[in-house]
Amino acid sequence: MSSPDIQKSRWQRFTDNDIVYSFVTTPSAMVAALIAFIAIAAAFAAPLIAPYDPFDPAQISLWDGKMPPAWVEGGSPAYVLGTDNQGRDMLSTILYGGRISIVVGITAVFLGMLLGVTLGVISGYFGGMVDTVIMRMADVQLTIPGILVAILINGIGRAALPLELREDFAIYVVIVAIGLTDWPQFARVARGATLVEAEKEYVQSARVIGLPGWIIMIRHILPNTMRPILVIATIGLALAIIAEATLSFLGQGIPPTTPSLGTLIRVGNEYLFSGLWWITFFPAISLVILVFAVNLLGDWMRDALNPKLR
Amino acid sequence: MKVTQPMFFFIFRRLAQSVLVMAVVSAISFSLFNFVGDPVNNMVGQDATREQRLEIREQLGLDDPVLTQYTRFIGNVLRGDFGISYRIKRPVSTLILERLPATLELVFVSAIIALIVGIGLGVYTGIRRHSWISRSVMAVSLIGVSLPTFIIGIALIYLFAVHLRWLPSSGRSGVLELGGWKTSLLSLEGWRAIVLPAITLSLFQLTMILRLVRAEMLEVMRSDYIKFARARGLSDRAIHFVHALRNTLVPVITVIGLNIGGLIAYSVITETVFQWPGTGLMFIQAVDFVDVPIMAAYLIFVALLFVVINLIVDILYFVVDPRIRLGGT
Numbered sequence: 001m002s003s004p005d006i007q008k009s010r011w012q013r014f015t016d017n018d019i020v021y022s023f024v025t026t027p028s029a030m031v032a033a034l035i036a037f038i039a040i041a042a043a044f045a046a047p048l049i050a051p052y053d054p055f056d057p058a059q060i061s062l063w064d065g066k067m068p069p070a071w072v073e074g075g076s077p078a079y080v081l082g083t084d085n086q087g088r089d090m091l092s093t094i095l096y097g098g099r100i101s102i103v104v105g106i107t108a109v110f111l112g113m114l115l116g117v118t119l120g121v122i123s124g125y126f127g128g129m130v131d132t133v134i135m136r137m138a139d140v141q142l143t144i145p146g147i148l149v150a151i152l153i154n155g156i157g158r159a160a161l162p163l164e165l166r167e168d169f170a171i172y173v174v175i176v177a178i179g180l181t182d183w184p185q186f187a188r189v190a191r192g193a194t195l196v197e198a199e200k201e202y203v204q205s206a207r208v209i210g211l212p213g214w215i216i217m218i219r220h221i222l223p224n225t226m227r228p229i230l231v232i233a234t235i236g237l238a239l240a241i242i243a244e245a246t247l248s249f250l251g252q253g254i255p256p257t258t259p260s261l262g263t264l265i266r267v268g269n270e271y272l273f274s275g276l277w278w279i280t281f282f283p284a285i286s287l288v289i290l291v292f293a294v295n296l297l298g299d300w301m302r303d304a305l306n307p308k309l310r
Numbered sequence: 311m312k313v314t315q316p317m318f319f320f321i322f323r324r325l326a327q328s329v330l331v332m333a334v335v336s337a338i339s340f341s342l343f344n345f346v347g348d349p350v351n352n353m354v355g356q357d358a359t360r361e362q363r364l365e366i367r368e369q370l371g372l373d374d375p376v377l378t379q380y381t382r383f384i385g386n387v388l389r390g391d392f393g394i395s396y397r398i399k400r401p402v403s404t405l406i407l408e409r410l411p412a413t414l415e416l417v418f419v420s421a422i423i424a425l426i427v428g429i430g431l432g433v434y435t436g437i438r439r440h441s442w443i444s445r446s447v448m449a450v451s452l453i454g455v456s457l458p459t460f461i462i463g464i465a466l467i468y469l470f471a472v473h474l475r476w477l478p479s480s481g482r483s484g485v486l487e488l489g490g491w492k493t494s495l496l497s498l499e500g501w502r503a504i505v506l507p508a509i510t511l512s513l514f515q516l517t518m519i520l521r522l523v524r525a526e527m528l529e530v531m532r533s534d535y536i537k538f539a540r541a542r543g544l545s546d547r548a549i550h551f552v553h554a555l556r557n558t559l560v561p562v563i564t565v566i567g568l569n570i571g572g573l574i575a576y577s578v579i580t581e582t583v584f585q586w587p588g589t590g591l592m593f594i595q596a597v598d599f600v601d602v603p604i605m606a607a608y609l610i611f612v613a614l615l616f617v618v619i620n621l622i623v624d625i626l627y628f629v630v631d632p633r634i635r636l637g638g639t
Contacts, residue, residue, distance in 0.1 A: 136327075140331050143616050144571075144612065144613070145571070147575065147579070148576075148578065151578060152609060155605060156342065156605070158600075159342075159597065159602070242458045245460075246458055246459070246460060246579060249460045249582075250460075250578075250579065250582050252597060269464055273479070277468065280464060288458075288461060291458070295455075295456050
């Protein structure tokens, strides 16, 4: 592993990596990564590639409302996936909505990761009372299903805000609610990895030369806990996107003025009975594909990063 | 080798933990009343005079020390008094009791569906793991895990209520009063209404049970005693159902215990999709209107439910699996 590597270029060393090898030999992982990449790229490029700006009232005409997709009778090629009740182009709203869903999901997971890993490493490094208190908290929270915790925290957060601020801050409340729901998983894994690392010689010697605890934790232990954390983060991203969509669908999440995929499904659901299926269907199928791709990626990563399964 | 823990000590520790959890949750619920909105405003409205406000403050004891208020809150909760709903102006405990039968019946029917179909398919896919039926069941179950509950609900509504018009899309109907318990399970109309929400709610747990039973089956079928049973010339049916299934059920039972709690949690979503008049829908509406007494009561109700379920599962584990008696927490 060590000496022949020196002659190789950076790129060759990168492609020799076992994870990269597992990736290029697992078709489902490549397809999933491709879909996830396209979805994320499309969402972030929404202002550039979307045919219309759904938030610009000048581009919306109520006359064009409730138009079916282009290939259905009555549809127009101007609106490929049809329009919603307000005359907004479905394709554009989905691109913009997907962006909000993905941003909320990633930020929420990042928040949960930051909190969980910090507490987990501290817990594993110090042990004793600190460990007991932190892990007991994690245990208690894990006994209640995550989505319920998210609904409860989100509900409390919304209720604590004054009425006039509730819409503007809804997105932050959702991010915090999902982030606070996620932390115990990260804390458990980070703690486990820390316990293993703390026993190793390099940490012992770092202690001997008198490095302060926080430097050992951040510079030496933290990088070695990252592999399992990455797996939890990917699977967590799928769960976070579902959680956001669920909150928004329940009317507790992102408001209809800046809709996420969940909000779009909620709005469209009201028109399902009148046969306007496309207002619900396209956001729903986009959400499902996005979540499925991220899930597949997480599954592959769990297998690839776990040496026991190889 | 660690020393054997006596059962009494084990249960006592778990009980102490549960009490601690409930103390924390009740403190959170209690703080809701103070941090979320102004209770006086909620009771008398914006136009009340200063004297009226002071009178209400006096009545509610809002000027007492926080600890006194907290102990009074705990005392009321223990007597089943959760205060009066801000929005509906009726006692919260009555509202919950009225709504509970709807939720419990939905959870009950879902649990039955998840159990029967989940165990059945789990056993089948575990025994005939290479047949095309097993493969398609596993593929569908993978999709089932990735689909959010509310999308499954919407899809079922669209297919069976809007498109085929076989079943009602929402609400609970055919309700009969049976000794104070309002049931919808005694009429055809009631069953027609409960089918879609129950399937929606059960699907996630069903896939979990299916995968668990299948994994356990695969493991058990490889074990020596199954080979031995075959060598003894027992019929397939006897091996599968008497010898194999029985041993897979130990982990399944504990998972099911925890999952019933999960069903009640997810019923919040299912009840909203189908406008099912249970406690979950009541909670979501309470959050919409910042109806703090209902939110606080629901929080305590859910926490209590999970604490009790966890306690029972832990004790069951202790009884069923002797290894746990050796050390550990």
